[in-house]
Amino acid sequence: MKFGVLINEGPYQHQASDTAYKFIEAAIEEGHEIFRVFFYHDGVNNGTRLATPPQDDRHIPNRWTELAEKHDLDLVLCVAAAQRRGMVDEDEMKRNSKDANNIAGKFRISGLGQLIEAGIQADRMITFGD
Amino acid sequence: MKFGVLINEGPYQHQASDTAYKFIEAAIEEGHEIFRVFFYHDGVNNGTRLATPPQDDRHIPNRWTELAEKHDLDLVLCVAAAQRRGMVDEDEMKRNSKDANNIAGKFRISGLGQLIEAGIQADRMITFGD
Amino acid sequence: MEDQELESGIVKKFIYVNRKAPHGTIYAHEALEVVLIAAAFEQDVSLAFIDDGVYQLKKGQNTDGIATKNFTKTFGALEMYDVEKLYVEKESLEERGLSEDDLSVDVEVLASSDLKKLFNESEVFFNF
């Protein structure tokens, strides 16, 4: 079955991203397909490559990257939400004349249409948030 | 009178940062001194220089920077909270071997001791959060 | 390819469930941005306002004093986007001492027992 997942909170502050991670891991183990993981609201902050959490804690952005590499997940940050919050890839950096970018390699920035498409294409949509 | 201010939520997601801004602006107008503004939890995300909010909306990080320039405010991001969430200045970039930094000029990163010190030195502490 | 699939005519019943007050958090604001984008996808769209979500539609909101963006004006423009099915839960309105006259746009006020039927007919849920 095809799942679409929406994550609405940033890393660490709320458990939403942790629960979504464990849910997706289990869904893949059960043979389901993850159509897309869409990060909205503060959820876009999961995509940073600049975090350095304490070594005895989980590294949330890296954990997403590793899961995406292993299972070819489509991790999408909403562009409007990302612009508000300072999540930037190379294209966005140029377009908005910024001097740095901070997105991790396996995430991409795209429009809200990607969320609607997930709603249309996936058999199931599930939201993790506050 | 000396005020210490603690801000616990990031920009846009919650009104906390907006209310704190209006409160501080009014406190300065009334002749009070702002001993320090300490950003904790997701509050550290207020310090990004990479945000590009819609032009018809307020620019929260820039607004903090301008207020700090005008009134010589001490804007401090908690280092532990910042490391978890990927808020990085030049020192942190080197220390943690990152390839970019994203902090805006008028913010500095320091330890939780700065918050305790505000509690000790300020006549009043007030918290804005969720 | 995905565009072709969309054009191939899949139309689903989307429901946006709005339960949060405006301004204190961004959820209501960014939820409305989803609805506007979604309009271009020609799906069957309904908006439900439950709990504090009914406050999003309160007349006369003016955010000048808090210096944030007054996104609630956009509710008046939803019709232009062919988003016309707005449902407000009767229990939530009454609990808040509000009536339909207090709202800024035309809505259908439904008891939760009727709103439940709409839930049962819907296919894709977005919760804000």
Added chain:
Amino acid sequence: MEDQELESGIVKKFIYVNRKAPHGTIYAHEALEVVLIAAAFEQDVSLAFIDDGVYQLKKGQNTDGIATKNFTKTFGALEMYDVEKLYVEKESLEERGLSEDDLSVDVEVLASSDLKKLFNESEVFFNF
């Protein structure tokens, strides 16, 4: 210079008011980090646990299954930091079907009417 001011002997009564459940959000975890740092400043420190904050002290928490850090073990180490005044609100405990035996550390259980007195004597409030 600031260090000298501290050493010059200002001692204030700090109270940390903890009202949030652990794990669902980070507030409880990062609040505890403040308490540990604050211990070095040799201030007069009290911790109050009210509402869902009492859940922070529940015995036997094990976060292996949710893959987050189990910061609640640190409550057991507070004594080493000379943080010894932990107060739990009686009403909050009872409403949650909990008793002092369910808690992982030694605390004083106080009715809100007594906790109020502690509030009145405190000088610096941190709310988490």
Added chain:
Amino acid sequence: MLHTINKSPFEKDSLKTCLRYAEKGSSVLFIEDAVYACTKGTIFEKQISDNHANISFYVLGPDLEARGLDNSNLTNNIEIIDYKGFVKLVADNEKTQNWL
């Protein structure tokens, strides 16, 4: 002592706890989404009127206006203040407890 609340009382339980701690002579200020606690025709009307003999209630005007509310929507005995009034309350009270 000043108490502030910033969450809708329909969504979160902070008001109940705040009123347990607000003593005779205390001030309670409603900001952000907590301004809904001050509106007529809700169950919170009684909680405020039961306490107004002992507690001074304030609401932040800019937050009221943002939410389409004004004096005509308010429960009796609540004073509308602006940000300067908020600053004055914090200055006039030796300490502030923020019920988040």
Added chain:
Amino acid sequence: MLHTINKSPFEKDSLKTCLRYAEKGSSVLFIEDAVYACTKGTIFEKQISDNHANISFYVLGPDLEARGLDNSNLTNNIEIIDYKGFVKLVADNEKTQNWL
């Protein structure tokens, strides 16, 4: 239909609204801080027992353990599941309403 709740019922009112919408044959799953809704000796015990004839209640085990709770703390008629059980519930129900 599956309903999920993730907030403590002491802090937030989602459970009340959820139970207004959960119909005969629905499933309700408690995750994250909502697991406290399943504990004995609280006012929520009755809300669950009043509904268990019509609604299936589930709680996410890892979230229970994280909070120091186990089977002995639970109200009757609540089934403990793991993340795979969570996935199965989402797959088995045509749609999911997340009460955030």
